[in-house]
Amino acid sequence: MDTATDRHDLEVLSLQECLSLLGSRPLGRLAYVDRGSPSIVPVNHIVDGRTIVFRALHGAKTDALIMGRPVAFEVDDHDPARAVGWSVLVRGRAEPVDDEEARRFAAELDSWAATTAMRHVIVRIHPEEITGRRLRRS
Template sequence: MNLDAATDHSGLRVMTTDECLERLGSAPIGRVAFVQGGEVVVLPVHHVMHGTDICFRTSGSSKIEAAADHDPMSYEVDDFDISTRSGWSVTVAGVAAILDDDEVVADVESRDPMPWTIGDPSMSVWVRIRPDSITGRELEPV
């Protein structure tokens, strides 16, 4: 355990922004969270990083509607090793938007060799979450 590392109130190590971005890039599946009709919706999606932005392809109308309205959206990835009782979690909070820049779409599509959408990928859109905050915590092995 790194005794010099910052910890939160529960003793979890606070990850740096660079560590958080590295973990986001290494975990292709996460959970997107947003509010629809007064209810919190949490759904699994496959993402691609574009700088610090989270980008994911969807044909789901609720996610598209939230992005088109520039709603707040959060994203979370994590990993846990039960044998060492260690793990980490990274959360991104930001604003969603439909990704309509053709150059950026081409870039994220080139790094998404296996689209995780049901049906014809051409019938889906890319959503981008532009972060307002990126935070991470790590439970280090004891």
């Protein structure tokens, strides 16, 4: 079976492979626009079906997220010695989850700010597009 490649000769990953890889790493990068400027922050996450769920501290990041603006989320891995790696990109919109779901996810999600005294919100990214590429040594 031939593997699909893009114009850069990178392997194009299927949706199932993308979802599996997204869930294989606990840390990803969230990209969003805050007050007109792009921001990228690391977040711990889980994959719930086809959506990405993470915990964030209340503040500028969550204010920007819950306004329904576009976001991107990326997870990757690479091994420079073997010249192999992969990247998965999710584009969509984020929104806070309801209280019942928040309680369900709170135990599963670690936070970079390791204090329970800070207020958190659980956020879900609803993907509009999920794409992935893999680099393999020829």
